[in-house]
Each structure stands twice: as C-alpha cells, then as structure tokens.
Amino acid sequence: MTLKKERIDITEHVKGHFKxxxxxxxxxxxxxxxxxxxxxxxxxxxxxFHNGKFYKMADTTSAPDTKYVDCDDQQGWC
Incomplete structure (x- = not known):
C-alpha cells in the first residue's frame, strides 16, 4: 500500500456563511x-480554488497490483 497526494473536488460540499x-x-x-x-x-x-471549483489535497492510499503480490509460492513466477 502506498500513499500519494490526490486532488479531491469538494465544490458541492463547500458552504458559505456571513460572519x-x-x-x-x-x-x-x-x-x-x-x-x-x-x-x-x-x-x-x-x-x-481553480476554474470555478474548490479542491482539497489529501493523502490517499493505493493497493499494489494483486497480480504481483505474494509471488513466492510460485517460485518466482506470478
């Protein structure tokens, strides 16, 4: 599993209040x-804010490609 920065569109979840x-x-x-x-x-x-949309930068995880995981049982072959 790896961490990476990802841009998430939050435009529809942003609210404004007069204060x-x-x-x-x-x-x-x-x-x-x-x-x-x-x-x-x-x-x-x-x-x-970019091109009329609000974004949040967040750390996201990505799982490794499963066809390359735990190949040891195949004696080096996946």
Missing part, C-alpha cells in the same frame, strides 16, 4: 477560508 462582515467558507463544518472578492478566495493550506 464578521464577510463570507466565511466551510467544508464539513470546518472553516477553510473566506471570500475576498468576486471569484477570489483566501483558503487554508491544503485547499484551493
């Missing part, structure tokens, strides 16, 4: 930044 005279942005009830102007955002590290 302290501005629009605060939230993802899963956690503050992620604020709107500073039309299509301009200040976002926490790990989040970004």
């Amino acid at each position: 302290d005279g501005g629009m605060q942005l939230y993802h899963e009830n956690e503050p992620i930044g604020r709107m500073t102007g039309m299509d301009q955002y200040e976002l926490k590290s790990g989040y970004y």
Whole structure:
C-alpha cells in the first residue's frame, strides 16, 4: 500500500456563511477560508480554488497490483 497526494473536488460540499462582515467558507463544518472578492478566495493550506471549483489535497492510499503480490509460492513466477 502506498500513499500519494490526490486532488479531491469538494465544490458541492463547500458552504458559505456571513460572519464578521464577510463570507466565511466551510467544508464539513470546518472553516477553510473566506471570500475576498468576486471569484477570489483566501483558503487554508491544503485547499484551493481553480476554474470555478474548490479542491482539497489529501493523502490517499493505493493497493499494489494483486497480480504481483505474494509471488513466492510460485517460485518466482506470478
């Protein structure tokens, strides 16, 4: 199993609330930044806005290709 960084589209899960005279942005009830102007955002590290969509960078796992796992029983052959 390996870890890799992956860009996840969270656009449909971002909510905005007026707070302290501005629009605060939230993802899963956690503050992620604020709107500073039309299509301009200040976002926490790990989040970004591109082409009208919000993204989160996350560590994801990927399983190795199973046809190359546990080949020892085949005496070197998979």
